[in-house]
Amino acid sequence: MSVATIALSKVMRLPTLLRRDAMSYAIFALTLVLVASPIAFLVLGSFSSAKIPGDLVFSGLSFSNYRAVWADPSLPQILYNTLFYAVGATTIGVVVAIALAWLVERTDIRCKTLIYAAVPLTLAMPGLLQAMAWVLLMSPRIGFVNQALREGAGFQEPVFNIYSMQAMILIEGLRLVPTAFLMLVPLMRSMDPMLEEAASTCGANAISALRKVTLRLMLPGVLAITIYQFITAIEAFEIPGIIGMPAGVLVFSTKIYLLLIQTSSLPVYGQANALAMLYLVIALVGMYFYGRAVSHSERYSIITGKGYRPQLIRLGRWRYLATVLTWAYIVVAVIMPVTVLAYVSFLPTLRLPSMATFGVFTLDNYREILESPFIATIVTNTVIMSVVTATATAVLSFAIAMVVVRSRFWGRRVLDQLAFAPSAIPGMVLALAFLWVFLQVDKAVPGVFGTIWSIAIAFTVAFLPYGTRTMNAAILQVHRDLEEAAYASGSRQWRVMQRIFFPLMVPALIGVWVWTILHAARIIGIPLLLYEGTKNQVLAVLMWNMWEQGQLPAVAAIGTLLTMVLLAITLGMRIIGFGRNLDKS
Amino acid sequence: MIEVRNLQVRYQSSQGLVHAVQGVSFTVGTGQFYTLLGPSGCGKTTTLRCIAGLETPQEGEIVIDGEVVYSSAKRLVVPTYRRDIGMVFQSYAIWPHMTVYENVAFPLHESRTRMPRTVIRDKVRRALELVHLGGLENRPAPFLSGGQQQRLALARAIVREPKVLLLDEPLSNLDAKLRESMRFELRALIKRLGITTVYVTHDQLEALTMSDRVSVMNLGRIAQESSPFEIYRRPNDRFVANFIGLANFLEARVSHPANASGLGEATTSVATLKCILPNNAAVGETVVLVVRPEDITLASSQDRSQGNQLQGKVVSAVFLGDALDVRVSVGDSVLQVKLHPSSAISEGDVILLEFPADRCLALVS
Numbered sequence: 001m002s003v004a005t006i007a008l009s010k011v012m013r014l015p016t017l018l019r020r021d022a023m024s025y026a027i028f029a030l031t032l033v034l035v036a037s038p039i040a041f042l043v044l045g046s047f048s049s050a051k052i053p054g055d056l057v058f059s060g061l062s063f064s065n066y067r068a069v070w071a072d073p074s075l076p077q078i079l080y081n082t083l084f085y086a087v088g089a090t091t092i093g094v095v096v097a098i099a100l101a102w103l104v105e106r107t108d109i110r111c112k113t114l115i116y117a118a119v120p121l122t123l124a125m126p127g128l129l130q131a132m133a134w135v136l137l138m139s140p141r142i143g144f145v146n147q148a149l150r151e152g153a154g155f156q157e158p159v160f161n162i163y164s165m166q167a168m169i170l171i172e173g174l175r176l177v178p179t180a181f182l183m184l185v186p187l188m189r190s191m192d193p194m195l196e197e198a199a200s201t202c203g204a205n206a207i208s209a210l211r212k213v214t215l216r217l218m219l220p221g222v223l224a225i226t227i228y229q230f231i232t233a234i235e236a237f238e239i240p241g242i243i244g245m246p247a248g249v250l251v252f253s254t255k256i257y258l259l260l261i262q263t264s265s266l267p268v269y270g271q272a273n274a275l276a277m278l279y280l281v282i283a284l285v286g287m288y289f290y291g292r293a294v295s296h297s298e299r300y301s302i303i304t305g306k307g308y309r310p311q312l313i314r315l316g317r318w319r320y321l322a323t324v325l326t327w328a329y330i331v332v333a334v335i336m337p338v339t340v341l342a343y344v345s346f347l348p349t350l351r352l353p354s355m356a357t358f359g360v361f362t363l364d365n366y367r368e369i370l371e372s373p374f375i376a377t378i379v380t381n382t383v384i385m386s387v388v389t390a391t392a393t394a395v396l397s398f399a400i401a402m403v404v405v406r407s408r409f410w411g412r413r414v415l416d417q418l419a420f421a422p423s424a425i426p427g428m429v430l431a432l433a434f435l436w437v438f439l440q441v442d443k444a445v446p447g448v449f450g451t452i453w454s455i456a457i458a459f460t461v462a463f464l465p466y467g468t469r470t471m472n473a474a475i476l477q478v479h480r481d482l483e484e485a486a487y488a489s490g491s492r493q494w495r496v497m498q499r500i501f502f503p504l505m506v507p508a509l510i511g512v513w514v515w516t517i518l519h520a521a522r523i524i525g526i527p528l529l530l531y532e533g534t535k536n537q538v539l540a541v542l543m544w545n546m547w548e549q550g551q552l553p554a555v556a557a558i559g560t561l562l563t564m565v566l567l568a569i570t571l572g573m574r575i576i577g578f579g580r581n582l583d584k585s
Numbered sequence: 586m587i588e589v590r591n592l593q594v595r596y597q598s599s600q601g602l603v604h605a606v607q608g609v610s611f612t613v614g615t616g617q618f619y620t621l622l623g624p625s626g627c628g629k630t631t632t633l634r635c636i637a638g639l640e641t642p643q644e645g646e647i648v649i650d651g652e653v654v655y656s657s658a659k660r661l662v663v664p665t666y667r668r669d670i671g672m673v674f675q676s677y678a679i680w681p682h683m684t685v686y687e688n689v690a691f692p693l694h695e696s697r698t699r700m701p702r703t704v705i706r707d708k709v710r711r712a713l714e715l716v717h718l719g720g721l722e723n724r725p726a727p728f729l730s731g732g733q734q735q736r737l738a739l740a741r742a743i744v745r746e747p748k749v750l751l752l753d754e755p756l757s758n759l760d761a762k763l764r765e766s767m768r769f770e771l772r773a774l775i776k777r778l779g780i781t782t783v784y785v786t787h788d789q790l791e792a793l794t795m796s797d798r799v800s801v802m803n804l805g806r807i808a809q810e811s812s813p814f815e816i817y818r819r820p821n822d823r824f825v826a827n828f829i830g831l832a833n834f835l836e837a838r839v840s841h842p843a844n845a846s847g848l849g850e851a852t853t854s855v856a857t858l859k860c861i862l863p864n865n866a867a868v869g870e871t872v873v874l875v876v877r878p879e880d881i882t883l884a885s886s887q888d889r890s891q892g893n894q895l896q897g898k899v900v901s902a903v904f905l906g907d908a909l910d911v912r913v914s915v916g917d918s919v920l921q922v923k924l925h926p927s928s929a930i931s932e933g934d935v936i937l938l939e940f941p942a943d944r945c946l947a948l949v950s
Contacts, residue, residue, distance in 0.1 A: 481678035484639050487665035488672035488751070489692035489741065499691070503682045 024409035027399045034461050035418050038433035039425075042280075045436045046273035053269050053439040065274035074250070082251040082282070085169055085240070086233035092173025093233075094226050096329060097180035105188040107313045109322050116185075118330045120178045124567040125338060126522030127175060127238030128543060129559040133337035134171050135242060136344055136552070138162035144340065147352050163247035172239050174333040176229045183228070187221045224293035231286040235426040237525045242547070252279040253428040253525070260432070260529065269436070276429040287424040338563065345556035365557035374534070375542070375558070382521060382538040385452040389459040390516035394509050396460065397467025404468070405475045416468070423465035431529035434458040438530065450532030458526045463519065467512045474508030514573050518566055586650055586781040587613040587636065587749060593644035594631050594805075605631045606642065607805040613781055613798075618772065620784045622792040623802035624828065629785045630753055632802075636783060637672055637751050638665035650748045666695070668749075671742030671780075675754040677734045679726045685737055686722035689713060692745045712744040715774060732763050739771070743778060750775065750782045756791060768794055789829045793817060801825045819861075822948055826875045833881075833920045835874040837947070839866050848942050855916035858893045859942035863949055872947040876940055878910075878923040883930075884939035892941035895920070899934045913938060 045053060047061040069075065100119060103109045122130075137145050140158035149155045161167065237253040245254050252275065259272040315322055343353060346361045369375050397419075403409050404416045422430060434454070442449040478501060486496040524540040531541045539562060546555045594606035606628040613619040621629040634640040636647055638654065641662055647655040649670070654663040671692070680688055689709045693700055700708075713719050716736035721729070729737060735755060742750060755771070756764045772795045775782050786792055792799045793813040800810040801824075809821040820826035823834065840857055841850035849862030851872055860874055884894050897915035904910075909924045913936065922938060930936065 479676060479678065481674045481676045482680055484637075484665075485672065485674055485678035485680070485738075485741070486691070486695075487639065488637055488670055490666045490695040490697075490745070491691075492664075492666050495695065500680060504680075 021409070023399075024403045024407055024411075027396075027403050028409070028411050028415050030396070031400060031415060031418050031464075034457070035421055035464070038430060038437050038458075038461065039421075041436035041440060042273055042276060042429065042433040045270060045433075046277050048270050048273075050270070051266065053436050056436075056440065065268075065270035066277075068268075068271050069274045069278070074255075078250050078252060078255050081165070081249060082234060082279075085165065085172065085251055086230050088165075088169035089172035089176060089233040089236075090226060090230045092170065093176025093229050094180050094222070096173070097177045097184055098222070100177070100181055100326065100329070101184035101188055103322055103326060105185060107315050107319075107322070109315060109319060109326065111323070115326060115330070118334055119181050121567070121570075122175065122178045122334050124518075124570045125563050126524075126540065126559070126566070127236070128242065128522065128524050128540060129341060129563060130175060130337050131171065131239045131242035132543075132547060132552075132555065132559065133341045134167075135162055136340050136350075136556075137336065138167065142350055144352055151352070162243055163249075165249050168239055168243050168247075168249065171243070172233055172236055174329075175236075175239070176232060177329075177333065179232070180225055180229055183225045184222070187218060187225070220293060220296045223296075224290060227286060227290040227293050231283060231290065234283060234286065235428070237428050241524070241544075252276075252282075253426060256428050256432060257528070260435075272432055273436070276426075276432050279426055280424075280429050283426050283429075284424050341556050341563070342560045343556075344553055345560045347553050350552060365553045366561075368554065369557055369561070377534060378537050378539060378542050381452050381536065382540075385456050385459070385527075385538055386517045386520040388453070388456040389463070389520040390513045392456065392460045393463045393467045393516045394513045397464060397471045397512060398505070398509060400464075400468050401471035401475050405472055416472075419468040420465045422461050425462075427462065427523065427525040428529070430458065430462055431526040434461075434526070435529050450530075450536055452536045452538070455527050455530050455536060455538065456520075458530060459516075459520050459523075462523075462526065463516050466515065470508055470512050470515075474505060478504045511573075514569060518569060521562070521566065586615040586617070587619075587783065588646070588648040589632070589636065590646040590648075591644060592632060592635060592642050592647070594628070594635065594640065594642045605805055606635070609645075609802070609805070609807055611800055611807065611810060613783060615781055616779045618775060618782045618784065618795060618797045620786060620792045620796035620799045621802055622786055622789065622799055622828075623808075624787060627802040628805040629787075629802050633751055633753055633783060633785045636749070637670055638663060638668050669747050670749045670751055671745065671747040672751040673735075673738045673742045673753065673755045675757060677738040677755075677758070679729070679734050679737055681725075681727045683726055684722065685713070685718065685724050685726055685729070688726055688737060689740050689744050692741060696745060708744055712740040715743070715778075716740045731759055732767070735759060735767070739774075743780065746778075746780075748781060750780045752782065752784045754786055755784075757786070757788070771795070793829070801828060803828075819946065820875065820948070823873060823875075823950070826946075826948070831878050831921060831923075833876045833878065833918075835876070835918060837872050837874050839868050839870045839872055839947070842866065842868055849947070851947055853916065854918075856893070856895055858895075858945055860893075860945040860947045861943060862947045866947065866949050870949065872949055875946045875948060876920070876944065878921045879908075880944035881920065881922045881924075881938050881940045883924065883928060884937040887937075892939060893945060895938045897936065897938060899930055899932055899936060901932060902930050 041053075041056075044056065044061070046065055047063065048056045049060050049062050049064050050056055100115065104112045104115050109115075125133075135143070137143050138160040139162050140146055140160075143158070143160065143162065146155075146158040146160055149159045235253065236251075237257070240249070240251045240254045241257065243249075244251060245258070250258070256272050256275055256279070259275065260267045260269065344350065345365055346363070347357070348360060348362055348364065351357055351360075400415060400419050404412045404419075409415075425433070434457070438449040438454045448454055482504070483496050483500055486500045491499065521538075522540060524544060527536075527538045527541050528544060531537060539558065543555050543558055543562075546558075589612075590610050592606050592609040593604075595602055595604050597603075609628065609632055611619070621632060623629045631640060635642050635655065636649070642655065642657070644657045645655070646653065646658070649668060652663075653659065653661060654668050655661065680691070683691070686709055689712055690705055693705045693708060709722070710719065713722065716739050718733060718736055718740060721733070726734070726737065735758070738755070742752075756767055759767060768791055784791075784795065793816070796813055798810065799813050799816050801808045801816060803824050809816060809825045811819070816825065817829055820829065820832075826832045826834075835853050835858075837851035837853045837858065837860075839849065839862065840852040843849040843862040843864055843866065847861055847864070848859055849866065850857055851860055851862070851874060852858075853874070858874060862872075866872060887894070895913075895915050897913035897920065900912040900914050900919060902909055902911045904926060907926060909926050909928050909930065911922045911924055911928075911930060913920045913922055915938075920938070924930065
């Protein structure tokens with residue numbers, strides 16, 4: 001027995017250790033290449049004076065791009081626009097979200113389940129389509145609302161003008177609400193009402209308990225959420241692209257895009273990079289404050305309560321007003337954009353809704369889409385790109401999280417930081433950086449640039465921060481005891497992995513996978529910059545191009561179908577997710 | 586059944602090298618209920634995990650049922666899954682993705698010889714009935730209460746009838762009432778099954794009431810190993826006396842060596858006391874006298890032939906329901922005394938205390 005055991009134990013231990021260490025090095029190297037190379041080329045490119053990225057040489061580095069960017073008289077305006085846009089949208093988004101979260105969590109407002117379900121629904125509709133829907137509603141010339149007011153109420157001038165900073169802020173603000181809402185609800189729920197009750201026993205009335213205890217305790221959390229939303233608004237491209245560019249209201253993301261796509265002259269890659277560096281610095285400053293706010297709010301983490309339900313505040317006659325305002329939000333932010341898009345998708349040409357229009361309703365747009373081999377190729381591209389991105393993100397995030405959480409690898413902290421770094425890079429900057437990477441790679445290995453694989457690689461890096469955060473948390477939740485209990489039950493390592501660890505990880509893996517699919521299918525920035533023709537065109541780019549060509553009913557039909565699919569996936573996940581939550585409680 | 590010899594465990598932590606276990610040796614007889622007792626960080630759980638094979642020591646030898654499962658000299662480590670053990674974790678470690686039945690059946694499915702389904706079903710049912718969880722087979726594990734999870738963890742540990750049962754603070758997550766009843770239930774069950782058991786706890790009451798033998802551990806070493814009675818009555822040193830039960834400590838100097846029955850005399854700052862004295866204690870040597878609060882009574886007369894008497898002034902008297910906790914200042918020290926609750930004593934009284942010579946233990950420092 002013992003001789004056999006010696007052999008066995010030796011055979012088992014050494015190679016496992018070696019293999020594990022080699023794996024850690026491999027994962028580290030892969031992450032380093034994926035994350036560091038775009039950043040490196042972004043920086044290098046900003047100093048490159050060559051006309052095209054492919055001609056990048058070290059001897060040709062200079063500050064000329066920075067000088068050109070600084071000399072551009074529109075720079076202060078862009079800086080101001082970006083900040084004004086982000087501050088305005090964040091204010092609207094967070095205020096509305098706080099009001100909604102407070103109403104459903106702490107008051108006796110009606111139809112809570114419906115509000116919980118309806119608010120996040122906006123997330124299923126890609127920002128690109130939301131922007132388009134708002135143009136269809138509020139554009140001075142073709143906007144349905146303006147047309148109706150002109151014809152019905154006799155207004156000479158259009159009442160609303162979508163092509164303005166105010167409108168952009170309002171729409172971006174509405175888009176920020178669901179994420180802020182989803183972050184605020186658990187924050188409010190984790191507040192131990194006993195802290196508030198303790199204030200009451202000290203003689204504080206309901207309002208002053210709310211003001212002096214609840215709000216004070218929530219402040220760091222709310223601050224972190226606000227900064228997070230601010231970064232999201234700074235990085236946004238969809239609404240500035242669809243609404244701001246035609247209006248001539250440029251922010252950083254759209255300015256960089258225009259530098260590359262301008263029709264009047266050759267694209268100025270180097271200047272785009274130099275501008276992106278400035279943009280990156282602003283985002284990094286935001287991330288720095290976000291990190292500080294988060295660590296500050298974690299100091300209050302003792303407030304996580306035991307799930308007592310607090311006393312609900314009676315709204316009294318305000319209840320009706322609150323209900324009406326809540327539904328007004330849901331109608332404006334969720335129902336109207338979806339409806340207008342669906343409506344247009346059934347029209348041969350744009351026209352106001354009336355009894356007569358229902359007579360010309362047609363399925364031609366859908367028929368054309370479904371019968372077009374060109375669109376079939378693009379749908380295939382999108383599906384392959386999304387699935388590959390999601391799989392790569394889930395697998396790589398899991399591998400990184402295993403090293404970070406479970407190994408004693410010396411570089412695990414650095415690896416963690418590395419995987420989180422892309423979260424500080426605005427989408428348009430990351431797209432530009434990867435454009436440089438693939439143009440360099442193309443010199444050595446032709447065939448990657450201009451494929452859906454290049455988009456999948458860039459997306460994987462973009463989603464790595466989300467993936468690794470989720471997987472880190474999931475692995476931390478699987479207590480070592482659960483595995484050790486299996487060893488003590490007589491299981492070998494691979495059996496423990498197979499029967500205990502992996503089944504417990506499946507929900508997190510599926511969660512990351514589906515989340516990534518939902519996001520890869522709708523984000524426009526990265527595929528738009530890496531787009532090189534039909535071969536790597538995806539749906540978001542197709543809709544962008546068709547919109548520019550004015551094929552509005554066709555875009556609406558594609559958008560309606562895409563929204564339905566995304567909605568179905570979201571709802572499916574939610575139902576499965578609810579089932580799992582029921583298991584746990 | 587279990588032999589642990591000169592176990593050494595060291596590991597690197599953020600605070601530097603930690604010597605968690607420093608030369609621990611003990612033997613557990615077949616069917617014995619053996620408890621490792623000590624404060625947190627004393628190395629008791631580490632020792633248990635070494636027996637389970639969940640941690641690998643740097644030095645020493647561990648033998649389970651005649652089979653060497655770890656030996657630093659022979660460079661041999663038997664992996665956990667090849668050791669014939671069952672283990673209950675402090676957190677219970679119930680697998681949340683399995684039902685009650687699947688949790689208990691798991692060790693049987695992992696056995697090296699394939700078991701027929703009917704045998705497995707039989708064994709699982711018997712194990713669940715033993716812990717009074719019969720009928721809950723199909724319930725998802727997270728739907729159990731704390732007490733039920735604890736019993737499920739026990740059922741899982743005993744289902745394959747291991748030679749050795751390892752328990753890591755299994756009762757510490759239960760509420761006080763349940764803990765008390767589980768103490769007796771658990772010991773009765775283990776005794777009925779006759780499994781050799783190593784039990785880790787920081788609760789002296791669990792150790793005293795459940796064990797056949799107790800090892801008190803401190804700073805990675807065994808401070809004393811004895812029966813529960815001996816541990817309480819004859820602690821080896823101040824740490825053990827202080828950790829188990831309550832104790833008064835009096836500084837004293839040996840004034841009369843031990844006689845044939847082990848009794849001698851020592852002089853404190855206020856009185857000369859008869860006490861149990863080690864044979865090697867020489868006259869003039871400094872000792873610490875240990876007296877338990879419940880061994881001290883009110884003297885009925887000035888007759889000192891029964892043992893020791895001390896006069897003191899009552900500093901405080903607190904009614905505890907089943908006893909009266911009295912602090913008495915004697916010379917420059919304060920004695921804690923546990924008197925009958927009906928004793929008519931109040932603050933400021935001067936009283937005469939009495940305790941027998943064989944309840945006063947001298948420890949050579």
